[in-house]
Amino acid sequence: MAGRGMTPDASLPIPRDRYGFKKRSQNITVEEYDKWNGPYTEYLERRKVKWVALMKQYGLSTENPIRFPPKSDKVKRFIRKGVPPEWRGNAWFWYAGGPALLARHHGLYWDLIERVHNGEVSDTDRDAIERDLNRTFPDNIKFKPDLPMSSRQSSGFPADLKADSETPILRALRRVLQAFAIHNPHIGYCQSLNFLAGFLLLFLDEDEEKAFIMLNKMTNIYLPGTHGRVLEANIDIGVLMSCVRESMPAIWAKIDDTEDIAASTGSSRSSGPARLPTVSLSTTAWFMSCFLGSLPIETVVRVWDTLFYEGSRTLFRIALAIFKLGEPEIRAVHDNSEVFQIVQTIPRKLIDANILMQTPKRSRDARTVDVQKDPAPKSRFKRSISRKRGKLV
Amino acid sequence: MASRVQQGGRPGGSRFSQFKLVLLGESAVGKSSLVLRFVKDQFDDYRESTIGAAFLTQTIALDETTTVKFEIWDTAGQERYKSLAPMYYRNANCAVVVYDISQASSLDKAKAWVKELQRQANENIIIALAGNKLDLVTENPDKRAIPTADAEQYAKEAGLLFFETSAKTSENVKELFTAIAKKLPLDQGGPRNIRSGPRQGVDLRPEASSTVGASGCNC
Numbered sequence: 001m002a003g004r005g006m007t008p009d010a011s012l013p014i015p016r017d018r019y020g021f022k023k024r025s026q027n028i029t030v031e032e033y034d035k036w037n038g039p040y041t042e043y044l045e046r047r048k049v050k051w052v053a054l055m056k057q058y059g060l061s062t063e064n065p066i067r068f069p070p071k072s073d074k075v076k077r078f079i080r081k082g083v084p085p086e087w088r089g090n091a092w093f094w095y096a097g098g099p100a101l102l103a104r105h106h107g108l109y110w111d112l113i114e115r116v117h118n119g120e121v122s123d124t125d126r127d128a129i130e131r132d133l134n135r136t137f138p139d140n141i142k143f144k145p146d147l148p149m150s151s152r153q154s155s156g157f158p159a160d161l162k163a164d165s166e167t168p169i170l171r172a173l174r175r176v177l178q179a180f181a182i183h184n185p186h187i188g189y190c191q192s193l194n195f196l197a198g199f200l201l202l203f204l205d206e207d208e209e210k211a212f213i214m215l216n217k218m219t220n221i222y223l224p225g226t227h228g229r230v231l232e233a234n235i236d237i238g239v240l241m242s243c244v245r246e247s248m249p250a251i252w253a254k255i256d257d258t259e260d261i262a263a264s265t266g267s268s269r270s271s272g273p274a275r276l277p278t279v280s281l282s283t284t285a286w287f288m289s290c291f292l293g294s295l296p297i298e299t300v301v302r303v304w305d306t307l308f309y310e311g312s313r314t315l316f317r318i319a320l321a322i323f324k325l326g327e328p329e330i331r332a333v334h335d336n337s338e339v340f341q342i343v344q345t346i347p348r349k350l351i352d353a354n355i356l357m358q359t360p361k362r363s364r365d366a367r368t369v370d371v372q373k374d375p376a377p378k379s380r381f382k383r384s385i386s387r388k389r390g391k392l393v
Numbered sequence: 394m395a396s397r398v399q400q401g402g403r404p405g406g407s408r409f410s411q412f413k414l415v416l417l418g419e420s421a422v423g424k425s426s427l428v429l430r431f432v433k434d435q436f437d438d439y440r441e442s443t444i445g446a447a448f449l450t451q452t453i454a455l456d457e458t459t460t461v462k463f464e465i466w467d468t469a470g471q472e473r474y475k476s477l478a479p480m481y482y483r484n485a486n487c488a489v490v491v492y493d494i495s496q497a498s499s500l501d502k503a504k505a506w507v508k509e510l511q512r513q514a515n516e517n518i519i520i521a522l523a524g525n526k527l528d529l530v531t532e533n534p535d536k537r538a539i540p541t542a543d544a545e546q547y548a549k550e551a552g553l554l555f556f557e558t559s560a561k562t563s564e565n566v567k568e569l570f571t572a573i574a575k576k577l578p579l580d581q582g583g584p585r586n587i588r589s590g591p592r593q594g595v596d597l598r599p600e601a602s603s604t605v606g607a608s609g610c611n612c
């Protein structure tokens with residue numbers, strides 16, 4: 001998300017979305033954003049009316065609600081169509097089972113903070129966290145407020161401004177990541193956790209304890225192993241690639257360079273990352289950051305609505321939907337390097353979350369990767385993945 | 394790996410080659426910033442850290458008739474990504490291993506990457522060592538943690554190109570990539586193919602002997 005260039009008029013405030021992110025990103029202009037946002041805002045208002053009716057039906061509050069209706073097909077449909085933005089964090093927390101987790105781990109976070117103060121975070125993790133704090137959502141006003149006009153005009157900021165500019169949410173982010181690193185010695189700190197935790201803090205009113213609980217759930221239940229000290233993100237990608245191969249053979253034909261690689265490297269390595277097509281490199285972040293940085297913000301929040309309700313199958317379903325939506329473009333390319341560019345760019349342009357959420361119409365693709373209906377322990381998850389791979393490959 | 398090298402010439406005698414370049418090095422040394430400077434001639438004081446890897450391309454003209462296209466994979470720097478590393482550097486024709494001249498430990502990490510590349514990657518891979526954030530020490534010499542001579546000596550012994558760079562001021566950035574391009578095997582592989590239509594495709598002209606894969610490794 002770099003390279004904004006010059007704002008047309010430096011005296012105007014930077015246009016931002018409803019969450020405080022810059023409307024403009026690498027692949028979307030402010031004009032494109034506004035063009036989409038008008039009708040989408042009306043859509044949100046219509047959905048809000050329906051949600052209010054649904055909540056009333058269950059006798060639930062509609063003023064900053066913390067409880068939400070029990071799961072059902074109808075509620076699942078509601079979730080897929082999007083939670084009202086102002087209820088979003090609470091709905092995520094509720095459907096991820098946050099209240100029960102919070103009760104079970106009562107006081108844990110503050111104990112961990114105590115241990116952080118006692119210096120229990122390893123130097124490596126502490127250092128890696130520090131390097132990433134300022135590189136977490138610099139496009140969001142809570143993370144990086146607009147600077148006074150005078151300094152915005154110069155190309156760089158004086159170094160001492162950096163220290164001063166640490167915002168409350170960045171300090172909260174540091175604590176959450178440090179506490180997490182102590183609590184999860186098998187993970188410690190992994191790049192991308194800064195984005196996951198930062199996004200959680202943003203939507204949970206900077207409630208560190210809740211963000212911590214949710215981050216644990218995401219990394220240990222939805223994506224076990226993915227962020228580990230022995231990084232297993234390639235297992236997720238392996239599953240994804242198997243699904244692409246099975247359900248979208250024409251795309252697979254375009255992206256599969258594993259033969260070339262084996263031939264040209266004379267590689268005898270028959271498993272592990274060496275067997276994945278190169279385009280996998282573009283999809284690693286999809287899983288590690290749960291699409292943050294890959295999809296536009298509004299699309300990410302819609303994916304996360306479903307993620308916390310339906311679990312990790314959502315991530316595979318969305319990843320496949322991205323390939324599906326990009327199929328015409330991918331099939332049209334002649335050159336490997338164009339494929340990389342296209343697979344990287346397709347999600348960044350998917351500003352219309354409704355299209356993505358409705359792809360594919362039939363949910364067969366999603367079901368083939370429904371590896372985790374219930375919160376399975378890591379080993380079971382892995383076994384089901386290797387089963388899956390055995391079946392699909 | 395030669396399959397990723399695409400070469401061709403137009404009847405006028407111009408040449409076009411395409412190479413895969415990978416950036417490696419510790420987190421926050423400025424890999425993404427170097428690429429951004431090289432590809433878009435921009436610099437951001439605040440940009441997001443790279444997750445996984447990012448793909449970019451940039452084409453440079455070496456002289457009036459020679460064009461080189463870099464397919465660049467910019468990678469995340471954290472130690473644990475090492476398990477994915479073979480995916481980054483397999484088939485790579487060249488690599489830029491970056492360290493931060495104000496961070497002593499970052500050169501050790503760079504050396505480890507060089508070692509791994511020399512052991513595991515393509516035999517003829519061209520490796521450049523880049524000591525980044527040169528502007529910091531220009532401003533304040535006390536910030537230098539790695540003397541130029543030390544890094545230079547190491548680069549020489551290991552057979553690497555060597556530059557001290559600044560993504561911020563752009564010092565030596567273009568020079569770095571140009572030096573790599575100049576070392577790439579633009580002239581090998583016999584007669585030039587005409588590059589028409591799909592680059593990956595097979596050239597059907599009878600007189601064109603494929604430069605692709607024909608003589609094994611091209612570089």
Ligand SMILES: Nc1nc2c(ncn2[C@@H]2O[C@H](COP(=O)(O)OP(=O)(O)O)[C@@H](O)[C@H]2O)c(=O)[nH]1
Binds near residue numbers: 437527
């Ligand atoms: N002063 C200075 N800072 C730099 C330079 N290159 C990168 N940085 C800063 O170092 C930090 C990390 O840069 P980044 O490109 O994200 O590093 P990467 O993790 O290696 O990709 C950012 O805050 C950059 O602004 C440079 O040449 N000079």
Ligand SMILES: [Mg+2]
Binds near residue numbers: 424426443
């Ligand atoms: Mg980077």
